[in-house]
Every structure is written in C-alpha cells, then in structure tokens.
Amino acid sequence: MKKTFVIFYALIIYAVAELIWWGYMLVSLQPRRTGMIMGEGAMFVAVFVIGAYNLHKSFNRQQKLSEQKKNFLLSVTHELKSPLASIKILLQTIQKRNLTREQILDFIDKSLNDVERLDDMVENMLLASKIENRSYSFPKASFNLSVLVDSIVNRLQITKCDCNQQIIDAEIEPKIEITGDKFALTSVVTNLIENAVKYSNPCSAVAVKLFSKDDKVYLEVADQGIGIADHEKARIFDRFYRVGSEETRNTKGTGLGLYIVKEVLDKHHASIKVKDNRPAGSIFEVVFGLT
Template identity: 65%
Template sequence: MRKSLVIFYALVVYAFAELIWWGILLVEIQPERRTMILGEGAVFILLFFTGAYQLQKTLRKEQKLHEQQKNFLLSVTHELKSPLASIKLYLQTILKRNLDKEQMHSFLNNSLKDIERLDDLVENMLIATRIDNHSYSFPKEEFNLSDLVERVASRLQIHTCSSQIIKLDLEPEICVTGDKFALTLVISNLIENAVKYSPPCEEIAVGLKKTSNGISFTVADKGIGIKDEEKARIFDKFYRVGSEDTRKTKGTGLGLYIVKQVLDKHLALIKVKNNRPAGSIFEVTFNSNGH
C-alpha cells in the first residue's frame, strides 16, 4: 500500500508539471487568450486536486482497513490459542495424574468454560459477518434477563480471579422481549471487556434494575478508562482503544461493534461514562416495553 501511495504522489506531481508546461506553451502561442487559458487552467487544477485529494483519502482508508484486518487476524489467533492451551493442559493433567473426584470435576468444569469462551469468539465472528451481510433476522422471544446476566457473569468469573471480583446487583425476574442469543453476546462482550481492561482481582460491578426510563443494565470497571476523543469510535468495527504498538490487552475489535449493532436492532441505547476514580461505565437502557 505504501508503494501505491508513492506511485500515486509521483503521478500527481508529474500530471501537475505537465499541465503547467502545456499552459505556458498555449499562452506563448496565443497570448491574446491568456485570461481564458489561465481561467480554464485554474478550474482544471481545482478539479484535478479535488479528485486527487478524494482518491488519496480512499487509498489511506483502504490502508487503514488493511492494517485493522491484519491486526484482527493476529488477535483472533491469540484469542484461539489461549483457551486451547488451557484445555490441553487440563486434559493432559487428567490423563497423567491420579486426581480425586473433586479435582477431576474442577478441571473438567474449567475446560468446559474455556470451550464456551471459544464458542463466544466463533459466535462473535459469525454474527458480525451476518450483520454486515444483512442476513441475520434477530428473532424475538420473551426471557428472563436477570437469570441470563447471572449465568454469563458466573461463566466469566473463572477467567478473572480466584476471588469474587464480578459483583452482581441484579433485580430478580426482570424480563425482556428480544433476541436471546444476540443479547447474550451483548452481556458477555460488555462484561468480558471490563475484565480484560481491569487490573487483576479488581472489582467489576454489574447491575440490572428497572428505572423510570425502562430497564437499565450497567457494567462498571476500574480499568484504564476511555479517552473522550475515542468514545465516539469504540463501536466501530475492528476499532480498539489505544495504539497497536503500546496495547497490552488482546481482542478482536468486534465485541463493541456487535454490542452497538444488536442494541440498535432492539431500540436500546448505550452510553459510555467515566468511572471514578478510574475506569469506565457502560450503561444500556431498554425501553419500558422491554424491546
């Protein structure tokens, strides 16, 4: 892509030099038409540079998308390797050692949760593709959102810390009508995001309650936070907070994109606020009808 930009700039300079040269020759041949030649030349130069600028923007956009896709593939590879390595280690330990029933159950349970983590990653990629292709229909049903949040939080707990850092404050029996599968990904992505960007064993507060505006679901972390200039871009596809050179946290850049797309289809709003003294709060509001 860089080579293409160099060639593009060289062609622009060459074309501009040729235009000036032919303009000078025309003025020398027909000096009485100098004003007309200069006027038409100015209009042509304006159109030429406008087109060149738009083409350059397109090339840079393609270059950025190419870099994002490359980083996405590297991130997916890492995201797949971590749980696979964990599952492999658990199974090798089970085969090589004489474990009691409780240890065996713990190892198998942890392996199952790693498999569910892999399943989440695959589902994220599949639903992102189907959303882009407009081939996902978002089937609606009524279900218990309180139970769903509790189940997702419990599953993600083991990947965070041995102590209880995901603190739940859920009103019971809150029901919504929506796509249960897609909303499960919303809850999973928001909580897992908070886990990824929080220091080890730091508390993450997950809340669900009814308000005067409808139903409020919040995830608050005490992590690195999000700069104000980045808040408008975090829901873009492949976008990730920080630079690729300094970022330590792995991810695909699909999670928040999926969150926004799914919530838009459910007519739900999502806001990102600063947590105090550090971190971020993601607040989702479903309307009073629960859709």
C-alpha cells in the same frame, strides 16, 4: 501499499506540472484569453485536488483496514491457541497422573471454562459475519432480561482472587421484561462484562447494574481499568478496531465485541454511550425503550 502511494503522488506531481506547462503555453499563444485560461485552469485544479484527496482517504482507509485484519488474524490465532493449550495440558495431566477425584473435578471445571471461552469467541465471529453479510434476521420475542443478565454474571463471576474479592458486583432489578433477540442480546451483555473484566486490574471491582426508570431500561457496566481516551471513544465500535498493535498489546480480544454490541443495539433501537468512570476506568450505558 507504500509503493502505491509513491506512484500515486508521482502521478499527481506529473499531472500538475503538465497542467502548468500547458497553461503557460496557451497564455503565451493567446495572451488576450489569459483570464479565461486561468479560470478554467483553476476549476480543473480544484476538481483534480478534490479527486486526489478522496483517493488519498480511500487508500488510507484500505491501509487501516488491512492492518486491522492482520491484527484480527493474529489475535484469533492467539485466542484459539491459549485455551486449547490449557485444555490439552489439563487432559494430559488427568490421563498420565493418579489424581484424586477432587483434583479431577477441578481440572474438568477449568477445561469447561476454557471450552466456554472458545464457544463465546466462535459465536462472536459467526454473529459478526452474519451481521456484516446482512443474513441475520434478529428474531424478537419477549423474555426476562433480569434472568439473562444474572445468568451471565454468574457464569463470568470470578470468586477466587488473591484478594478474596468478587470481581463482579451486580445490582439487578428483578422481573424486567423486554422484547428482543435473546441470542444476540446475550452476546451484547457477555461482551460488555468480559471487556470490563479484561481491561481491569486483577480482582478490582466491576459493577453491573440493571434497572428501569421512566419507561426505559438501563444496563450499566462500569470498570476501574485503563479507561478510554476521548479521541478513541468514537472508534471503539468499529469492526476490528483495537488500540495499538497485536504484537505489543497485553489484553486479549478480536476487535469484534463492541462492533457486535453496537450493531445489535441499533437493530433493537437501543442506544449505548461511553463515559469516564471516576477515579479511573469506563462506564458503558445501554438504554432500551419500552414503548
């Protein structure tokens, strides 16, 4: 890519130099037409500069997308290897050691948690691919959103922390019915809560609220984590976008979660915005219209 930029800028410099030279020659040969030559030359330069600027932006976008895809491949590789290695160790331990029934059941539970983690990641990648290819139709039906959010909170709940504190504090108004794609909205809720947990300190509170007000349904997920800088809030919903480099980043992820969230909510005519939590962290607020 650097070589492409060098060639691109070299061609621009050459073209501008040639333009100036030919302009000088024309003015020397026809001094009476200096005004016309200068006007046409200025118009040509303006068109040339605008085109060069747009090409430069296109190159930059391509470079950023290439870097994001590289980070995506690195993160997917890590995300796959980590739970697979954990499952392998747990199963090998069960196979080679004489464990009690309680220990075996505990290892099986941990293995199933890793399998669910893998399943969530695969579902995310498949859904993102279908959304990108516009091959997913978002079939809609009426369902109980309260039950859906409660089940996801229970699945992602972590009750065994060093501080003996539940990591997800949920306030869910019962019997909230909406019309939408249950599968896709499951991915939305899962991604929002998993992100809040991922970017929070161990055992810090993550608040999940679901309630209705003024013919609208609100879903709020608040964490006390690292927060999101103002200049990044507009980009966090871009496909593959993640802060920093995959080689130095501490948090896990593929950069697809919030992209899926935004795309799915757009298809449901719902909105999402990010606010700063106080004193630290972020609040993601989703609003569904009931009418």
